[in-house]
Amino acid sequence: MNSQVVDPRQAVRAAAQWLALLESGAADEQDRANLQRWRDANMTHEQAWQKAQALRQRFADLPSALALSSLDRPDPGRRVLLKRALGAVALVPAAWLISRQLPLDVWRADLHTATGERRKVQLAEGSSLQLNTASAVDVDVQARRVRLIEGELSLKVPGSVALTIQTRFGSVVVSQSEVCVRQEARGCRVSVFNGSVQLQPLQGPPLALRAGQQVSLGESGAGVIAPFDTLAPGWREGVLMANNQPLGDFLRELGLYRPGILRWDPELEALRVTGSFLLDDTDRVLALLAASLPLEVHARTRYWVTLQSRKNSV
Amino acid sequence: MSDAAMPQEQTLHDLYRDHRGWLEGWLRRRLGNGCDAADLSQDTFLRVLSSSQRIADLQEPRAYLLTVGKRLLSNFYQRRSLEQAYLAALASLPEECAPSPEQRWLLLETLQALDELLDGLPRAVRRAFLWSQLEGLNYQQIAERLQVSERTIKRYMAQAYEHCLLVDL
Numbered sequence: 001m002n003s004q005v006v007d008p009r010q011a012v013r014a015a016a017q018w019l020a021l022l023e024s025g026a027a028d029e030q031d032r033a034n035l036q037r038w039r040d041a042n043m044t045h046e047q048a049w050q051k052a053q054a055l056r057q058r059f060a061d062l063p064s065a066l067a068l069s070s071l072d073r074p075d076p077g078r079r080v081l082l083k084r085a086l087g088a089v090a091l092v093p094a095a096w097l098i099s100r101q102l103p104l105d106v107w108r109a110d111l112h113t114a115t116g117e118r119r120k121v122q123l124a125e126g127s128s129l130q131l132n133t134a135s136a137v138d139v140d141v142q143a144r145r146v147r148l149i150e151g152e153l154s155l156k157v158p159g160s161v162a163l164t165i166q167t168r169f170g171s172v173v174v175s176q177s178e179v180c181v182r183q184e185a186r187g188c189r190v191s192v193f194n195g196s197v198q199l200q201p202l203q204g205p206p207l208a209l210r211a212g213q214q215v216s217l218g219e220s221g222a223g224v225i226a227p228f229d230t231l232a233p234g235w236r237e238g239v240l241m242a243n244n245q246p247l248g249d250f251l252r253e254l255g256l257y258r259p260g261i262l263r264w265d266p267e268l269e270a271l272r273v274t275g276s277f278l279l280d281d282t283d284r285v286l287a288l289l290a291a292s293l294p295l296e297v298h299a300r301t302r303y304w305v306t307l308q309s310r311k312n313s314v
Numbered sequence: 315m316s317d318a319a320m321p322q323e324q325t326l327h328d329l330y331r332d333h334r335g336w337l338e339g340w341l342r343r344r345l346g347n348g349c350d351a352a353d354l355s356q357d358t359f360l361r362v363l364s365s366s367q368r369i370a371d372l373q374e375p376r377a378y379l380l381t382v383g384k385r386l387l388s389n390f391y392q393r394r395s396l397e398q399a400y401l402a403a404l405a406s407l408p409e410e411c412a413p414s415p416e417q418r419w420l421l422l423e424t425l426q427a428l429d430e431l432l433d434g435l436p437r438a439v440r441r442a443f444l445w446s447q448l449e450g451l452n453y454q455q456i457a458e459r460l461q462v463s464e465r466t467i468k469r470y471m472a473q474a475y476e477h478c479l480l481v482d483l
Contacts, residue, residue, distance in 0.1 A: 012476060015475070016471075016474075021468070023452075024471075048479065055478055056447065062421070064449060066403050066404065067421075069400075071428060073396070117347065260419050303422065
């Protein structure tokens with residue numbers, strides 16, 4: 001083999017031709033011998049051939065069905081035009097990667113947000129609706145109903161004509177008031193910022209909730225009315241606030257705003273966090289934590305981050 | 315001081331100050347979403363900074379920003395469309411075939427990289443290549459599916475290999 005200068009572009013072109021010939025099944029012994037001679041002739045040839053093999057390997061390592069339906073999807077250009085024509089960008093919340101099952105309800109939702117996304121919409125008569133990360137709602141203005149399918153919303157109704165929020169755990173009637181409702185798998189939490197609202201749990205009598213109060217609704221009805229957590233609604237301004245909060249709780253909350261996996265050493269769980277963090281840049285939040293707490297951020301990929309105790313790392 | 319003598323960082327600073335709001339507004343109208351628009355406008359300025367284009371020489375800075383911004387926007391849509399197709403495919407897999415949560419994200423990143431690699435290939439070439447690599451179809455089977463000759467498939471395959479290998483050069 002010699003190291004005479006060969007244009008790598010020429011070498012790549014030739015490697016591509018060889019590969020296509022071999023795969024066609026039409027190559028004979030003579031062709032194979034010629035290929036070997038070509039590879040031996042120059043280092044750049046051999047490198048191009050190795051690169052071509054590595055490329056094939058990248059595809060060979062993929063689960064074929066998943067890769068095929070992702071890479072051989074309908075023409076992306078057409079999809080963009082279609083989305084624009086429909087006037088709505090219906091995004092699949094990335095949180096589904098974790099839950100895996102496709103909740104069909106979300107497809108029918110009028111509005112949704114992806115993980116890390118927040119959205120504000122004006123409704124009729126000065127009412128406004130805000131969606132937190134990975135949330136979906138179905139708005140029926142005519143029926144004056146907002147159905148919370150998943151995630152968290154905040155609704156402000158300045159007028160006296162009520163809007164009703166329906167959740168899987170009961171309904172909330174809002175007029176001349178402002179509330180925040182967060183729905184999870186086993187229950188939902190209603191917090192009132194201004195005015196008062198009427199609640200109808202799945203079981204038990206209706207109840208009124210005033211400004212500054214919050215309550216949890218579950219399968220078995222309403223829990224105890226408590227003062228609401230004034231730090232929780234910070235998301236509406238794009239801020240995550242913590243006051244001497246256990247790091248584990250903080251990270252579980254932060255994880256809702258980040259696509260992908262966020263893991264941490266169990267021993268970090270009990271560290272305390274205080275501060276206001278901007279949700280628009282969760283990478284920066286992690287960097288800030290690493291600057292003020294004895295932990296290190298290890299990003300395996302953008303979507304897979306692990307926090308490790310600093311004394312544990314070598 | 316003349317513009318020509320100004321360092322790149324200084325002119326970038328001016329460019330950012332004068333046009334960032336405008337660019338972000340343009341992106342927001344396209345995307346209907348403030349967060350993504352802010353991200354993409356930042357990316358646009360980063361691209362400008364890392365490019366060899368001298369900012370002080372720009373005659374029409376907004377036209378230039380728009381060209382860069384449009385390209386990033388198109389990449390953004392492409393990643394989204396891949397992510398959606400991937401999530402839909404994932405959801406339709408039977409439970410026992412589904413990858414673990416970690417694998418799902420790693421796989422998505424791999425697919426995004428390959429999607430970018432294949433970008434720019436004609437549709438038929440891309441499909442022929444994917445069927446060969448992922449389904450293991452031979453040229454005759456691909457030729458039947460696409461209703462073209464085997465010779466054409468061989469040409470498609472060479473074109474696809476060359477395209478992918480040139481990207482990394």
